[in-house]
Amino acid sequence: MAMDFGYQATSSSSSSFKETIHIYFREREMAELAIFPMNGGSGLHSYGRNSTFQRKGVELAAELINKGIAEKLDLSKFPSSKAFRVADLGCSVGPNTFLAVENIVDSVELKYKRQGLGYLLPEFQVFFNDHASNDFNQLFTTLPQKRRYYATGVPGSFHDRLFPASSLHFVHSSYAAQWLSRIPKELVDKTSPAWNKGRIHYSNSAIEVRKSYEAQFYNDMQRFLNARAHEILRGGMMALILPVCPNGTPHSQVFLNKTTELLGLCLLDVAKRGIISEEEIDSFNQPQYNATFEQVEEILDRNGCFSIEIMETLPFEKPSPMVFSSVLRAGLGPLIERHFGPEILDELFDLLCKRFEDSFSIIDPEETNVSLFVLLKRKAI
Amino acid sequence: MAMDFGYQATSSSSSSFKETIHIYFREREMAELAIFPMNGGSGLHSYGRNSTFQRKGVELAAELINKGIAEKLDLSKFPSSKAFRVADLGCSVGPNTFLAVENIVDSVELKYKRQGLGYLLPEFQVFFNDHASNDFNQLFTTLPQKRRYYATGVPGSFHDRLFPASSLHFVHSSYAAQWLSRIPKELVDKTSPAWNKGRIHYSNSAIEVRKSYEAQFYNDMQRFLNARAHEILRGGMMALILPVCPNGTPHSQVFLNKTTELLGLCLLDVAKRGIISEEEIDSFNQPQYNATFEQVEEILDRNGCFSIEIMETLPFEKPSPMVFSSVLRAGLGPLIERHFGPEILDELFDLLCKRFEDSFSIIDPEETNVSLFVLLKRKAI
Numbered sequence: 001m002a003m004d005f006g007y008q009a010t011s012s013s014s015s016s017f018k019e020t021i022h023i024y025f026r027e028r029e030m031a032e033l034a035i036f037p038m039n040g041g042s043g044l045h046s047y048g049r050n051s052t053f054q055r056k057g058v059e060l061a062a063e064l065i066n067k068g069i070a071e072k073l074d075l076s077k078f079p080s081s082k083a084f085r086v087a088d089l090g091c092s093v094g095p096n097t098f099l100a101v102e103n104i105v106d107s108v109e110l111k112y113k114r115q116g117l118g119y120l121l122p123e124f125q126v127f128f129n130d131h132a133s134n135d136f137n138q139l140f141t142t143l144p145q146k147r148r149y150y151a152t153g154v155p156g157s158f159h160d161r162l163f164p165a166s167s168l169h170f171v172h173s174s175y176a177a178q179w180l181s182r183i184p185k186e187l188v189d190k191t192s193p194a195w196n197k198g199r200i201h202y203s204n205s206a207i208e209v210r211k212s213y214e215a216q217f218y219n220d221m222q223r224f225l226n227a228r229a230h231e232i233l234r235g236g237m238m239a240l241i242l243p244v245c246p247n248g249t250p251h252s253q254v255f256l257n258k259t260t261e262l263l264g265l266c267l268l269d270v271a272k273r274g275i276i277s278e279e280e281i282d283s284f285n286q287p288q289y290n291a292t293f294e295q296v297e298e299i300l301d302r303n304g305c306f307s308i309e310i311m312e313t314l315p316f317e318k319p320s321p322m323v324f325s326s327v328l329r330a331g332l333g334p335l336i337e338r339h340f341g342p343e344i345l346d347e348l349f350d351l352l353c354k355r356f357e358d359s360f361s362i363i364d365p366e367e368t369n370v371s372l373f374v375l376l377k378r379k380a381i
Numbered sequence: 382m383a384m385d386f387g388y389q390a391t392s393s394s395s396s397s398f399k400e401t402i403h404i405y406f407r408e409r410e411m412a413e414l415a416i417f418p419m420n421g422g423s424g425l426h427s428y429g430r431n432s433t434f435q436r437k438g439v440e441l442a443a444e445l446i447n448k449g450i451a452e453k454l455d456l457s458k459f460p461s462s463k464a465f466r467v468a469d470l471g472c473s474v475g476p477n478t479f480l481a482v483e484n485i486v487d488s489v490e491l492k493y494k495r496q497g498l499g500y501l502l503p504e505f506q507v508f509f510n511d512h513a514s515n516d517f518n519q520l521f522t523t524l525p526q527k528r529r530y531y532a533t534g535v536p537g538s539f540h541d542r543l544f545p546a547s548s549l550h551f552v553h554s555s556y557a558a559q560w561l562s563r564i565p566k567e568l569v570d571k572t573s574p575a576w577n578k579g580r581i582h583y584s585n586s587a588i589e590v591r592k593s594y595e596a597q598f599y600n601d602m603q604r605f606l607n608a609r610a611h612e613i614l615r616g617g618m619m620a621l622i623l624p625v626c627p628n629g630t631p632h633s634q635v636f637l638n639k640t641t642e643l644l645g646l647c648l649l650d651v652a653k654r655g656i657i658s659e660e661e662i663d664s665f666n667q668p669q670y671n672a673t674f675e676q677v678e679e680i681l682d683r684n685g686c687f688s689i690e691i692m693e694t695l696p697f698e699k700p701s702p703m704v705f706s707s708v709l710r711a712g713l714g715p716l717i718e719r720h721f722g723p724e725i726l727d728e729l730f731d732l733l734c735k736r737f738e739d740s741f742s743i744i745d746p747e748e749t750n751v752s753l754f755v756l757l758k759r760k761a762i
Binding site for chain 2: 082083122123124125127132133135136137140141143150151152153154155156161162163164165166167
């Protein structure tokens with residue numbers, strides 16, 4: 001999943017793709033939009049090679065999607081059409097997105113056949129969406145050769161409309177909607193009670209900081225849901241997979257928040273050596289919010305366009321320190337590089353790996369590292 | 382327009398996009414498929430900066446498309462849908478493709494409004510198609526900010542199916558369908574009468590060479606038309622713009638064939654200096670066929686799925702030697718680089734520019750440099 005802070009990056013043949021990624025974090029314009037994608041390509045630190053953390057969720061979610069399609073999808077609700085359209089929002093590059101859409105295609109085909117509608121089997125058109133700065137060249141050149149769908153790429157922010165009205169049958173979005181569309185400006189405003197000095201996230205910060213993240217997340221999710229409500233056919237479905245904060249767990253205890261805090265401490269270590277300044281840390285905030293179950297339910301309820309068909313938690317194994325620091329590097333590397341410069345990356349993630357080695361024995365991810373799977377159906381309002 | 386000779390290129394973040402373009406011209410496997418795109422990016426030799434030759438055609442064709450949509454498109458033939466889907470096949474990168482699709486969107490909107498159907502105005506979804514090795518990153522990051530359509534990219538060869546059945550309302554393809562899907566293997570077979578020794582095109586070669594190009598073009602066009610016949614709704618339209626050979630003009634007199642011959646002579650010049658070998662030239666053939674009007678009509682007639690609504694020639698001005706050698710470099714550069722290596726490019730195109738300077742005064746492009754515009758309608762068979 002790449003993020004859109006509204007800044008249009010342009011690539012040129014003379015500069016590498018990574019050089020074209022721009023983040024625009026001028027203090028006074030913090031609320032402006034900018035873009036950063038996951039690491040593209042297929043190199044050591046690429047998202048493609050470091051997405052096993054997310055893939056686990058994709059696999060667990062796949063079974064729930066199969067169940068949901070088998071039990072909850074009503075094919076008779078769709079207008080007759082030769083095409084069944086699937087979108088993966090915040091797809092980044094493969095292979096996770098390819099596995100996810102293949103599973104959906106398989107499930108829908110099976111449903112047609114089981115209902116004796118094999119003769120009506122539609123053709124599948126799959127839309128891979130991410131920000132325009134995502135490495136679509138990589139995505140397109142690594143598409144599975146033997147695919148049973150017509151592949152398309154859709155550049156743009158999923159907080160806005162991306163598709164014609166009532167044109168999608170199934171939407172999938174995995175570990176993407178937790179990313180904020182922008183950093184609230186008060187987080188970098190020295191005069192605000194939400195100024196997040198010395199920290200890069202909300203989990204151990206003043207309540208105003210968390211409230212500011214929360215408000216942005218609520219706003220972004222409403223935009224996301226409203227856009228999808230237009231685009232998804234009545235009876236169409238949407239599977240969302242999100243990292244969350246279990247009800248009753250303090251935000252500071254959530255595994256992902258703890259690891260982000262450790263990343264912040266590593267940045268302070270780097271600052272102590274004079275390689276970056278503390279002001280640079282003050283103006284950096286990780287644009288991700290892990291909502292509680294209750295908050296996700298509240299947001300869906302407020303929106304009102306979708307019914308909740310399945311809502312379950314996805315547990316997962318504790319990753320190794322090495323694997324998880326690579327996961328964070330693939331996901332956050334471009335963002336950190338843009339803000340602090342490329343020279344700190346190796347040192348920073350080495351430090352992070354060491355901190356993970358010291359801490360992972362006392363962090364219990366089984367209770368605090370939880371993802372939420374929600375399968376929604378577009379209501380016929 | 383990028384070409385697909387069936388070889389899957391992969392890009393990585395550590396290598397530039399150009400380095401990822403592979404052409405696979407082993408003599409014995411000449412008939413295999415491979416890919417080469419136009420020059421990506423926005424640099425000096427990019428297609429984006431060197432597509433004025435094609436843009437002229439786009440502009441002239443735009444007026445004919447406006448006329449065709451105003452007079453020939455029957456909106457009542459389409460099933461009610463909130464989306465009007467447009468595809469540009471062989472789009473390369475902007476700006477030509479953006480101008481072309483904007484013109485189509487404008488024309489269709491105007492038609493709705495003039496017919497008093499403004500209240501039914503559809504949303505537009507535009508599919509930009511080219512081979513997977515095309516620079517979609519460049520295309521996506523340079524999309525017009527204020528566009529009135531949902532943009533998508535479709536990677537793949539237009540000689541095969543790219544879209545669900547009956548899903549497109551208007552297809553546009555400009556200076557793309559003249560590219561062959563592959564080089565016929567007999568052209569590089571020393572035992573064949575079609576062996577094209579010492580030449581890179583058919584225009585001054587043995588009749589067997591031209592027949593071989595012709596057969597490939599007929600085959601490719603049937604694949605192209607059959608795929609589109611499935612994808613375009615009944616009543617939907619397709620605008621094709623192709624460089625052609627006017628009836629009665631010998632192939633060797635056609636402006637584009639003459640310039641290709643001059644390119645072949647420049648390659649021989651380079652070979653004389655020992656920088657490349659004559660065998661390398663023997664195994665290189667420019668995969669483009671410029672059909673006669675009659676041949677295009679015959680192909681459309683044989684296919685039978687489309688009626689010809691407008692068929693006109695597009696004249697154009699003689700380009701300057703400098704401009705036209707840049708145009709050829711943008712279009713053929715990646716192909717030549719892959720076959721002969723990157724070191725010959727500057728010298729080769731300098732030589733070509735000089736040959737153009739010597740020859741352009743005696744080449745009369747007004748008679749021999751002609752493009753064909755055909756507006757087709759999908760028959761309701």
